[in-house]
Amino acid sequence: MSPLNSALFTNGSNDNIVHPDYFFISGLVGIPHTNYYYIFLGFVYAVTVLGNTFIMFMIYTDHCLHSPKYIVVFNLALSDLCGSTALVPQLIDTFLFKLHLISFEACLTSMFFVIGFLTMQSYSLAALSYDRCIAICFPLRYNEIVTSKSMLVIIAILWSIAGLAFLIAVIFINTLSFCKSTVIKSYFCEHGPVLRLACNDNTPSSVIHWTHPIMIFWFPALFIICTYICIGRALLKIAAASERLKAMKTCTSHLILVSVFYLPLCFGVALGPIIHQNAKILNMSLSTVLPPMLNPIIYSLKTEEFTESIKKLYRRKKMDMIVTNK
Template sequence: MSPLNSTFFKNDTTSNIVHPDFFFIRGFAGIPYTKYYYGFLCFVYALSLLGNTFVMFVIYTDHCLHSPKYIPVFNLAVSDLCGSTALIPQMIDTFLFKSHLIPFETCLTNMFFAFWFVAMQSFTLTVLSYDRCVAICFPLRYNEIVTSKSMFVIIAILWIFAGTVIFTAVIFISTLSFCKSTVVNSYYCHHGPLLRLACNDNTPSTVINRTHPVVIFWLPVLFITATYICIARALLKIAAASERFKAMKTCTSHLILVSVFYLPIAFSVALGSTIEQNTRVINMSMSTVLPPVLNPIIYSLKTEEFRESIKKLYRRKKLHLTVRNA
């Protein structure tokens, strides 16, 4: 252990666990022109706040959107908004204002919320695929199967499940001793890079680290793939091409959301260790900050009901202003 690192560690004499006072978030060190990226992060965060707040506002104010299918859309906006808030302000503070040192407890808190909201983004996309599958495969039973109550229950269970899984991972991380280094090779307190700094038996945390991607990403991807196989089979049974196209059109916004969220992650995992460290950090950071910005834009542009609700709100606002100025 270097003299620099030794000043950051404290020993819990009751359990022989060594915790650092601070972790050093390496982030984008060695990457050129990062000041422009920090400016981009500020812009992205502001856009994410505006976009997702707007989506929630439209759904809340328009009673035509008070239907089961828009409950997960509202939940996705909440997850995106909270996920951006958990990550981007901390990243800006760390790198733009040179606050690379993050206290141990703050690091674990940041890890919990960042992973929790990312998990909910993934699970909500899964719920949206379930909704589309039922709507196309069982159109006559849709209102019977997909109700507001069932949607609320599913989403509440997913919030609790995701929170429990992530909290368990954080608890196991807190039981590790860190005596190798305090430098975290990521742009936030990421579970994997922290795990590699541990110097005691980290078998439970290693198992969790390998299980998490399966639970949070790959099982949802498998479920979404299965739902679209069912949707494709159902579409093939529709004789009229116009009806087939109309049914497919209702899935386009969801498919774009799925691509934006999962493809960058799949790209990083597929290339694995062949990706240079800085490239991996930039790719993973983009995959976490861009979906919350793009989701409200994609949904607003690609969903006809939502576009009509925006037009209705605009006309209502215009009429209100006309009456006020008359």
């Protein structure tokens, strides 16, 4: 039985709305040995869980890290962990264990959480750029402008925007009829591929589909670019080269995070029209699962406060072992 015929159709709450019982997620079609790729994703997920859990544990337990900047880092680690948990186990179920069918309700739920957490990763990087911009451009007023309370308010607003935007998107998808193919040409219930399967007027959903990339990527990316233009101008005003270098070092980890997150996505968008569908899906899947794994590694190695916190934890554990052995 073909994927198209294996998904039964049922009427929604409105007699004119037809919803499938199941969608078929096609993923990477025609590529041999793709099982090894999904085993690799399982390894990536394990590292992601350990790394981001460690980051959150360190920030929670070390009072030296209870600052506005590390509130955002904690939020980024939480978004990375939740986003990977919403996506990777589903990928392994779907492709490694050949469970390609997903119910209509589960598809919408997956769409909401995966893209919602991806949005929060992007917003968290923008919030970190705001923190770095204020710290370098207004160093004497930093503690006055950027407080833990104000940063928590900013994060709460960003969560609300992301949640509301994708709740609206899912609600509009629920109003569409799917009376033709039920094969989703992607690696999860992505909004665009699902939208293209609709057979009734999908104008509102199409508008949402075209505005979402602006909300998720381009607006935060533009904000980050603007903050670094301000940072660059502020650095040029610093006379001492050593002070300028010291200020630049505080941005190193953030710039690496931004590059890891945005560059593969920009590459995929730029080459989207000319590369094969499988290459596009492979690039997008790696773009969503690798940054959450790399973020905690980058912060652990490239941030002095965090490196010092790890050393303190190691020394404390070593002393506890010495005392216990005595």
